[in-house]
Amino acid sequence: MKIKPQHIAGQALAYTAFAVVIAYFSASPSYIHHPPDAALLKLSLTHAGQRVDDCKERTAEELAKVAPNMRTKQSCGRERNAVTLEMDIDGKPVYRHTAKPAGLSGDGRSRFYDSREIPAGRHVIRARMRDGNNPDVFDYDSEIVVDLKPRQVFVVDFDEEDKKLSFK
Amino acid sequence: MSNPIKTALRNGLFRVESGWDALVGRESNPMYCLGAMSWYFFWIVGASGLYLFIPYDTSAARAWDSIQYISTEQWYWGGMIRSLHRYASDAMVLTMMLHLLREWLIDRYHGVRWFAWFTGVPLIWMVFASGVTGYWLVWDELAQYLAVGTAEWLDWLGIFGQSIARNFLNREALTDRFFTLLIFIHIAVPLFLLFAMWVHILRINRANTNPPRPLVIGATLMLVALSLIYPAQSHPPADLDKATSVLNPDWFFMGLYPLYDTKGPAVAWAVAVGASIFLSLMPWMAFRRKRRKPAQVSPPNCNGCGVCTFDCPFGAVVMRPRQDESGHQKIAVVQPDLCTSCGMCMASCNRTNPFLPSQKHETGIDIPDFSFDLMVKRISARTHGLVGEGRVMVLGCEHGSVLDHLKGPSVGVLALHCTGMLPPSLIDYILNKDLADGVLVTACRPGECFYRLGPEWTELRLAGQRVPKLRGAVPRDRVRLSWAASTETKALAADLAAFRAALADLPKPERPETTKRRVAE
Numbered sequence A: 001m002k003i004k005p006q007h008i009a010g011q012a013l014a015y016t017a018f019a020v021v022i023a024y025f026s027a028s029p030s031y032i033h034h035p036p037d038a039a040l041l042k043l044s045l046t047h048a049g050q051r052v053d054d055c056k057e058r059t060a061e062e063l064a065k066v067a068p069n070m071r072t073k074q075s076c077g078r079e080r081n082a083v084t085l086e087m088d089i090d091g092k093p094v095y096r097h098t099a100k101p102a103g104l105s106g107d108g109r110s111r112f113y114d115s116r117e118i119p120a121g122r123h124v125i126r127a128r129m130r131d132g133n134n135p136d137v138f139d140y141d142s143e144i145v146v147d148l149k150p151r152q153v154f155v156v157d158f159d160e161e162d163k164k165l166s167f168k
Numbered sequence B: 001m002s003n004p005i006k007t008a009l010r011n012g013l014f015r016v017e018s019g020w021d022a023l024v025g026r027e028s029n030p031m032y033c034l035g036a037m038s039w040y041f042f043w044i045v046g047a048s049g050l051y052l053f054i055p056y057d058t059s060a061a062r063a064w065d066s067i068q069y070i071s072t073e074q075w076y077w078g079g080m081i082r083s084l085h086r087y088a089s090d091a092m093v094l095t096m097m098l099h100l101l102r103e104w105l106i107d108r109y110h111g112v113r114w115f116a117w118f119t120g121v122p123l124i125w126m127v128f129a130s131g132v133t134g135y136w137l138v139w140d141e142l143a144q145y146l147a148v149g150t151a152e153w154l155d156w157l158g159i160f161g162q163s164i165a166r167n168f169l170n171r172e173a174l175t176d177r178f179f180t181l182l183i184f185i186h187i188a189v190p191l192f193l194l195f196a197m198w199v200h201i202l203r204i205n206r207a208n209t210n211p212p213r214p215l216v217i218g219a220t221l222m223l224v225a226l227s228l229i230y231p232a233q234s235h236p237p238a239d240l241d242k243a244t245s246v247l248n249p250d251w252f253f254m255g256l257y258p259l260y261d262t263k264g265p266a267v268a269w270a271v272a273v274g275a276s277i278f279l280s281l282m283p284w285m286a287f288r289r290k291r292r293k294p295a296q297v298s299p300p301n302c303n304g305c306g307v308c309t310f311d312c313p314f315g316a317v318v319m320r321p322r323q324d325e326s327g328h329q330k331i332a333v334v335q336p337d338l339c340t341s342c343g344m345c346m347a348s349c350n351r352t353n354p355f356l357p358s359q360k361h362e363t364g365i366d367i368p369d370f371s372f373d374l375m376v377k378r379i380s381a382r383t384h385g386l387v388g389e390g391r392v393m394v395l396g397c398e399h400g401s402v403l404d405h406l407k408g409p410s411v412g413v414l415a416l417h418c419t420g421m422l423p424p425s426l427i428d429y430i431l432n433k434d435l436a437d438g439v440l441v442t443a444c445r446p447g448e449c450f451y452r453l454g455p456e457w458t459e460l461r462l463a464g465q466r467v468p469k470l471r472g473a474v475p476r477d478r479v480r481l482s483w484a485a486s487t488e489t490k491a492l493a494a495d496l497a498a499f500r501a502a503l504a505d506l507p508k509p510e511r512p513e514t515t516k517r518r519v520a521e
Helices: A005-025 A060-065 B004-024 B030-053 B063-072 B075-105 B111-138 B141-155 B176-200 B213-229 B257-263 B265-285 B307-311 B344-348 B372-383 B424-432 B454-462 B489-505
Strands: A038-047 A083-089 A092-099 A110-119 A121-130 A140-148 A153-159 A164-167 B317-321 B330-334 B392-397 B411-416 B438-443 B479-483
Touching (some): A005 B004, A005 B213, A038 A083, A083 A110, A121 A164, B004 B030, B030 B176, B063 B075, B063 B111, B111 B141, B111 B176, B111 B265, B141 B257, B141 B265, B307 B344, B344 B454, B372 B411, B372 B424, B424 B438, B424 B454, B438 B489
Parallel strands (some): A038 A153, B392 B411, B438 B479
Antiparallel strands (some): A083 A092, A121 A140, A153 A164
């Protein structure tokens, strides 16, 4: 199949236009995801609330009723408390969420995720979390003063080993 | 087609295609083979991807370096392959979306075509998933943006045991194992895509998955030149301790991400899933579409030659063993769910011949809504009373130019379901019986057939290159084939006028008295 001479210029033009469209939209126009002078504050943690019911010691009679391989001394309910998490920046509340525990039996972890831009500079960040049965008390409460740089990612998490809210 | 916006868009499409034909030549116009172009770009992406897997380092610390090395130190080969990989992917998205738009505009998405349309929707998801996971592998700032955005987007569903976004909280959170998983996904999804592409064309007979050679050569040269002149570049390496800021996204793949950034995951999911469901259900939303009765086989007239099975564009006719006393080993069987009633099978049948002695023109396979007998009668009726020099019978497609505009004292017209349902023997019949001085066959341009393959089969049959052939004794200067889209009625009228002028210059054919005009009614 021969290409007619009058089509050669047309094809050159068409292929150039095709290439320009591909080249341009493969990397243009630019997009600003976060302003270059802002920092990013991420709150991300998964935490299992305390059990709703306290563990009970089983009596000898109760132990005899269960199968031999399941005769543990304590009987513990599976359900856990919902976890409430709050965060303030420079004294202003910016986040408040109560997350139910995961799982059909409500025995899993509660999950939190938040990502927000924050002007670079000095800020007071306070986070508090309730995972127990008392609705009037926050079981964990921490505060930090940070000097955030432009584009810095600052993460609020929970350190399960040390059992405290962490800032890094 | 009742939607005026769609009609206007379709007419615009045909005009663009006409202009493009004039510019580059018909065989180099990609608009007629957008699906095949997507296949071709897929193979380029696959081949270049296989090569890129060799130098790629699947670790968070060295992934960016390994890509950067081939892009800068080996720009003439490794860098070019990387750019080919990217630009062919972009070209695939472009041709795929144009293919979708064009099939909708030409109304090729409902009826028996529901399967190809419906199975095409998951392909869009797979193409985008393949592309996005590929961009992750570079592990630059753009990859970081995509990784975090996609993870947050998926986490919103709440169906994953662990938060995916926590993998990207900071440098320590990211592991090399995650990159091994990523490359597995980036290879597995395109393999599924290939399988799904095969399913997509499963119900299409002679599906075109290879573009014409001029297009293959042209597109390849274009991609190679683009890769060398404007090679793909990485952003600075990803740093999870630093927020992404100014990015240069590949908009062919990443158009939905800013929507997620500004409106949140619920809206982004609603748009993506809503659009997919809407697209998937479109074949059943084409209301007021009257479905014609499928083709019917007449066992006494079917000799089991099988030509109809070769010509059916959707594989709706199959041959089955025959055990009656006809002496024929096989019989054609129509699968009604696949039949579009285009009539190409009827035209291909060697019994579809008006010269065969019969009270009623019977054939081996017929279209109930527009039987061969009816076709012969209509031709006889519409040529009856034609007067003057250059009497012409125009036979064309109801989806092409408006034939009624061509009607006149010397011109009769008949619109068929598709020009492909015209048996060449009927042209012979018209001229032989002196029903007209010439026959103008008009068909939609190849690639624009509402059914598929009608113009191609017509051209080959008239040229004597495909059975049933137009008999060699039929004077070719009295038969003209004219391509015309629905927007080209004026051009067709001009072609008709030129044809009639040419007919007037021809000497009157001498006919024996017995073959003079004989109206069939």
